[in-house]
Amino acid sequence: MTNQNRCSVPGFDEPPHPVLIRGGRCWIAEAGRPPRFAEALLLREGRIAAVGSDEEVRSHPSAAGAEVVELQGQTVLPGLTDAHAHALYTAQNRNTLDLSDCASLEEALGRIRRAAESAPRDHWIHGTGFNEASWPESRVPTRQDLDPLGISQPVLLTRSCVHVRVGNGEALRQAGLPHGPEATGVLKENDAGPLVHAYNRWVRESGAEEQALEEQLLAWASCGVTEIHTCGAEDVGVSENLLAYQKLRSRGHLPLRVLLYSDQEPSLGMASGFGDPWLRYGGFKFFLDGSLGGRTAALSAPYADDPATCGQLCWEDAPLFKQARELHARGIQLQVHTIGDAALDQMIRLLEDLRRAGPHPLGFRHRVNHAMFCRDDQMERLAELDPVLDIQPAFVPSDLPMLEDRVGRDRLPWSYRWADFVxxxxxxxxxxxxxxxPFSPFRGLWAALTRTTLPGLPEGGFQPQQKLTLDEALGLFTHGPAEAAGERRGRLIPGWAADVAVCDRDLFSSSPEEIRGARASALFVGGHRIL
Ligand SMILES: [Zn+2]
Structure with missing residues (x-):
């Protein structure tokens, strides 16, 4: 990793120097007031010290001696939050070589050879996503294909299904597996365990994972993100790990705030919010159903393109309610994966049961993650229960091509009801x-404003009455997540956290397509300058 890709938060535990930002359009987002702009902003000791006209802010006693950031009309936002992502998993994918779009075995082998040429000698080469079904050779690569490439590094290939792995001779040797000339290196299911463990051991011990995580978090930061709500789902192989962030934190290399959710129960009485302002425990992740693409999202009536199935719920009510009640009583916030309307029915029953159990000891609202379908009757009951709704605007451009096939025309108005929610x-x-x-919140803003695919279809947007205004859409990535996590950030208000993203343009005079391509030109987390 080059120095350019390293972040350093100087004097990490010391108060940062005061900063005066002027010449931009600061989007204040004060609660209960129409959105308005300020001309200038003063950051001091990790908090917003003043916001207002240029004159007001410059006459603040702390403004003298502050570092001045001069802008020319760019939008200044509260630091953005990505309120549901798999950060470590995204980072791990940075270290792999994507073979999913290779048209032939020959092309895949060429790509592996080139990757090895540019990688250090002790690095593993991990090719992922290959699928021989689409190759003219229509066979899985073997060690006999790999070794003649003359690669000195260990090579691990993982098929798109993740159930088949292939190692070259060096990888088999390092994994302690038979590696004589007759070994094909093709290993299935548990037989591949030693190979995968050898690779994972290298990832951990070489520091490759930590580097990739830091690079990935910086990539988020370059899109204006100052906090991520990351989520581990060990049951489906998506790991999260406080230690990875803690190591970055201890070396002053954690560039943004992290709130970590997991499907594993915490111990030691750890409750939601435990940690420090940079790294905290978020809560427990439940899955109520699967995905729309896989027809495993639980619907109340059969799929339009497969009348034999309604998808399925992962839980019976009784064990779900029991575990959820225990976690609720322990002060843990629940984040509950809920896609289909039958899953939302169960979520509503769960929230009603938790309400009977008594208020959350730490005052957290529970979170309905995805909330992709919501019938009118459900909207009314949800409004009474008042959970957080975690939506992903960028799902719409990806899901639109299959949505009507899956659920038919009549159920379309129940889907992605963003404006109704807000x-x-x-x-x-x-x-x-x-x-x-893709992780850029600017892409999410574009999707919330347009509700179209990348080529702009359907014209005018899908269910256009559910499009959000820019003010509403910005709320999803600023004060919405902050409120969900019980934090005083996400608005540019004196006394609130000095998490500030300076955009590279004025969003309010940009088209949605221009907004999609926006980046941060400067970023402050707790008043520390990250970019
Ligand atoms: Zn997820």
Whole structure:
């Protein structure tokens, strides 16, 4: 990694120097007031010290001696939050060589050879996503294909299904597996264990994972993100790990705030919010159903393109309610994966049961993650229960091509009801679910404004009455997530956290397509300058 890709938060635990930002359009987002702009902003000791006209802010006693950031009309936002992503998993994918679009075995082998040429000698080469079904050779690569490439590094290939792995001779040797000339290196299911463990050991011990994580977090930061709500789902192989962030934190290399959710129960009485302002425990992740693409999302009536199935719920009510009640009583916030309307029915029953159990000991609202379908009757009951709704605007451009096939025309109005959610007064957050969708929140803003595919279809947007205004869409990535996590950030208000993203353009005079391509030109987290 070059120095350019390293972040350093100087004097990490010391108060940062005061900063005066002027010449931009600061989007204040004060609660209960129409959105308005300020001319200048003063950051001091990790908090916003003043916001207002240029004259007001410059006459603040702390403004003298502050570092001045001069802008020319660019939008200044509260630091953005990606309220649901898989950050470590996204980072791990940075280290792999994508073979999913290779048209032949020959092309895949060429790509592996070139990757090895530019990688250090002790690095593993991990090729992922290959699928021989689409290759003219229509066979899985073997060690006999790999070794003649003359690669000195260990090579691991993982098929798109993740159930078949291939190692070259060096990888088999390092994994302690038979590696005589007759070994094909093709290993299935548990037989591949030693190979995968050898690779994982290298990833951990070489520091490759930590580097990739830092690079990935910096990539988020370059899109204006100052906090990520990351989520581990060990049951489906998506790991999260406080230690990885803690190591970055201890070396002053954690560039943004991290709130970590997991499907594993915490111990030691750890409750939601435990940690420090940079790294905290978020809560427990439940899955109520699967995905629309796989027809495993639980619907109340059969799929339009497969009348034999309604998808399926992962839980019976009784064990779900029991575990959820225990976690609720322990002060843990629940984040609950809920896609289909039958899953939302169960979520509503769960929220009603938790309400009977008594208020959350730490005052957290529970989170309905995805909330992709919502019938009118469900909207009314949800409004009474007042959970957080975690939506992913960037799902719409990806899901539109299959949506009507899956659910038919009649159920379309129940899907992606963003404007209804926001205008009913729910706490709504926006997120990428990275690596499911690209991680830039500016892409999420574009999707919330347009509700179209990348080529702009359907014209005028899908269910256009559910499009958000820019003010509403920005709320999903600023004060929405902050409120969900119980934090005083996400608005440019004196006394609130000095998390500030300076955009590279004025969003309010940009087209949605221009907004999609926006980046941060400067970024402050707790007043520390990250970019
Ligand atoms: Zn997710």
């Amino acid at each position: 205008r009913r007064g729910f706490v709504v957050t926006g997120s990428s679910d990275s690596p499911v969708e």
